[in-house]
Amino acid sequence: MIFPGSGILKGLAVTARNFAGSYVEKDRLTTEQYPEERPKLPEAARSFPFLVYDGDNPETGMRCVSCKICEKECPPQCIYIIQDRDEAGKAIKRPKVFDIDISVCMSCQICVEVCPFESIRMDQDYELSSFDRFGSLILDKPKLLKSNSYYHSIHPTEAAETDGRIEADRLKKEAAAAAKAAKAAAPSVVSASSSSSQQEGKP
Amino acid sequence: MISSLESAPIDVLHWFLGLLGSFGVPAWILAIISALIIIGTIIGVFLSLFALTSVMERKILARVQNRYGPNRAGPFGLFQPIADGIKMITKEDLVPRTADWIVHFLAPVVMMVPALLVLAIIPYGRDMVPAELDAGILYFFAVGAGTEVAVFMAGWGSNNKYSVLGAMRAIAQMISYELPLVISAIVTAMISGSLSPSAIVSAQGGFAFGFVPQWFALTPWGFTAGLIFYICALAESNRSPFDLPEGESELVAGHLTEYSGFKYATFFMAEYVGMFAICGMFVTLFLGGWQAPLPFLDIIPSWCWFLGKVCFVAFTMIWVRATLPRLRIDHLLAFAWKFLLPMSFAAFLSAACWHYAGRGPLAWILSLAIVGIPYLLLGNAFTNRFSVSRRTYLFSE
Numbered sequence: 006m007i008f009p010g011s012g013i014l015k016g017l018a019v020t021a022r023n024f025a026g027s028y029v030e031k032d033r034l035t036t037e038q039y040p041e042e043r044p045k046l047p048e049a050a051r052s053f054p055f056l057v058y059d060g061d062n063p064e065t066g067m068r069c070v071s072c073k074i075c076e077k078e079c080p081p082q083c084i085y086i087i088q089d090r091d092e093a094g095k096a097i098k099r100p101k102v103f104d105i106d107i108s109v110c111m112s113c114q115i116c117v118e119v120c121p122f123e124s125i126r127m128d129q130d131y132e133l134s135s136f137d138r139f140g141s142l143i144l145d146k147p148k149l150l151k152s153n154s155y156y157h158s159i160h161p162t163e164a165a166e167t168d169g170r171i172e173a174d175r176l177k178k179e180a181a182a183a184a185k186a187a188k189a190a191a192p193s194v195v196s197a198s199s200s201s202s203q204q205e206g207k208p
Numbered sequence: 209m210i211s212s213l214e215s216a217p218i219d220v221l222h223w224f225l226g227l228l229g230s231f232g233v234p235a236w237i238l239a240i241i242s243a244l245i246i247i248g249t250i251i252g253v254f255l256s257l258f259a260l261t262s263v264m265e266r267k268i269l270a271r272v273q274n275r276y277g278p279n280r281a282g283p284f285g286l287f288q289p290i291a292d293g294i295k296m297i298t299k300e301d302l303v304p305r306t307a308d309w310i311v312h313f314l315a316p317v318v319m320m321v322p323a324l325l326v327l328a329i330i331p332y333g334r335d336m337v338p339a340e341l342d343a344g345i346l347y348f349f350a351v352g353a354g355t356e357v358a359v360f361m362a363g364w365g366s367n368n369k370y371s372v373l374g375a376m377r378a379i380a381q382m383i384s385y386e387l388p389l390v391i392s393a394i395v396t397a398m399i400s401g402s403l404s405p406s407a408i409v410s411a412q413g414g415f416a417f418g419f420v421p422q423w424f425a426l427t428p429w430g431f432t433a434g435l436i437f438y439i440c441a442l443a444e445s446n447r448s449p450f451d452l453p454e455g456e457s458e459l460v461a462g463h464l465t466e467y468s469g470f471k472y473a474t475f476f477m478a479e480y481v482g483m484f485a486i487c488g489m490f491v492t493l494f495l496g497g498w499q500a501p502l503p504f505l506d507i508i509p510s511w512c513w514f515l516g517k518v519c520f521v522a523f524t525m526i527w528v529r530a531t532l533p534r535l536r537i538d539h540l541l542a543f544a545w546k547f548l549l550p551m552s553f554a555a556f557l558s559a560a561c562w563h564y565a566g567r568g569p570l571a572w573i574l575s576l577a578i579v580g581i582p583y584l585l586l587g588n589a590f591t592n593r594f595s596v597s598r599r600t601y602l603f604s605e
């Protein structure tokens with residue numbers, strides 16, 4: 006023998022507790038009031054790729070050497086690169102056009118994994134909606150290039166690791182160059198000049 | 209000061225009419241103007257109440273689920289009804305090609321008319337009944353039943369199987385629940401000896417021991433009848449857990465499936481105004497109408513008490529909606545015929561015994577027994593009938 010209707014009363018008590026509790030206990034309301042409150046993204050959060058540059062000048066500090074490895078590896082083929090050429094028509098190690106179609110990109114990060122020059126990294130910007138389906142969802146070079154300090158601000162750990170790797174590479178190269186210079190005097194000038202044009206060391 | 213607040217609405221009306229009269233406006237025009245002003249006020253109050261409820265309901269439901277609810281449009285989201293209204297009006301008004309367009313067009317109107325008409329007989333405060341009818345209760349239920357026709361018109365006129373199914377459910381549900389609704393209302397008429405709402409309210413006046421209000425809901429038979437009336441009111445106004453006619457999980461939106469734009473808004477509005485009307489009737493019949501709950505609270509005008517009580521009852525309806533899941537159609541009908549109807553007869557009997565046993569302590573015990581025993585027996589029988597037993601498998605396991 007139960008008291009009929011007691012289940013309904015119990016249910017009403019539960020909803021009443023939740024109703025009143027939401028005014029008293031602040032941690033019941035977990036909703037983020039989005040445009041005013043923004044989520045603190047975890048460090049590993051990623052949206053779409055961007056290109057890192059060193060120093061202050063995006064053009065000269067660009068790490069990308071237009072090797073097109075990322076273009077070939079990108080599974081949905083959303084990267085488009087044209088290599089830059091000097092007046093003589095000789096290819097230089099810099100992209101003239103670097104486009105990523107983020108309406109196609111699936112944020113897989115494969116381009117980041119394969120880039121040998123630590124040039125392409127994942128961004129965290131997620132407010133990318135636009136009224137234009139075609140123009141504004143294809144990111145070109147000026148939009149893609151972001152400074153190394155920005156990279157540090159969004160992925161501090163990863164950026165520090167990358168900097169350490171670049172620094173170690175530079176030291177190794179310098180040591181090798183010094184060893185070469187010690188061996189022979191004449192050819193060492195050529196190798197030194199070529200390494201400086203690659204712009205790999207940190208300024 | 210107090211008495212002036214009490215009769216403020218009527219005084220303003222009389223002052224205005226006197227002003228017009230001093231300009232030589234003939235008396236029959238004054239009577240029409242007076243009626244129009246009263247009608248306008250009531251419709252205005254209830255429509256703004258509807259607007260307020262539509263946003264408060266969403267906020268309350270949200271709070272029950274630990275969310276914020278609408279809070280973007282205006283301060284605390286209070287302008288949400290305006291935004292909703294603009295959205296509704298600017299939406300395209302679709303009529304299915306094969307629909308019976310006259311019936312389809314008329315249904316929202318027919319729905320709205322009874323919802324507004326029944327507001328005429330509710331006593332909003334001391335001496336504030338728009339239309340003093342001797343058979344007010346009868347009028348309320350007779351006119352209120354018109355919404356059933358509207359629902360069926362909507363379902364039939366849409367020429368859509370979901371609409372017809374929803375409408376048939378609505379008819380089955382509303383007719384089944386009309387019976388206990390009316391019987392539980394008759395109980396109060398029986399005790400107060402009148403079918404006029406104002407007489408029923410004044411029968412609940414006064415205080416036992418100087419502080420306990422004499423509301424019908426505070427007697428055993430009144431409590432039972434009130435609860436039955438409340439449950440049936442939920443069913444009549446198609447509110448959860450009795451919102452099967454528009455059960456979106458199985459019928460898209462029932463009779464509302466083919467409605468859009470302003471016609472849909474009219475349905476929505478009529479449903480809410482109907483809900484307020486039946487809340488007002490509940491307050492009038494069982495919660496002492498415009499009477500204050502404690503003697504010294506009389507300083508607050510009676511119409512404020514009425515409004516406050518109606519809002520409270522509407523709040524409990526939202527609370528119930530936030531709590532209970534929708535019933536199945538056979539459970540719903542069985543509940544009406546096998547539980548509510550016998551219980552309303554018990555309340556009827558109990559009220560009669562209460563009256564003839566002298567309304568004293570003996571009457572209390574007697575009437576409590578007459579509603580309590582059937583409640584326990586019927587309730588248990590009902591619960592056992594629908595309780596789910598553990599499923600046993602014959603061949604597996």
Ligand code: SF4
Pocket residue numbers: 068069070071072073074075076086119120121122123124125
């Ligand atoms: S981003 Fe990296 S992998 Fe892609 S072209 Fe530039 S250097 Fe090569």
Ligand code: SF4
Pocket residue numbers: 054078079080081082083084105109110111112113114115116117
């Ligand atoms: S994240 Fe993946 S899909 Fe996007 S550009 Fe890089 S490789 Fe292509």
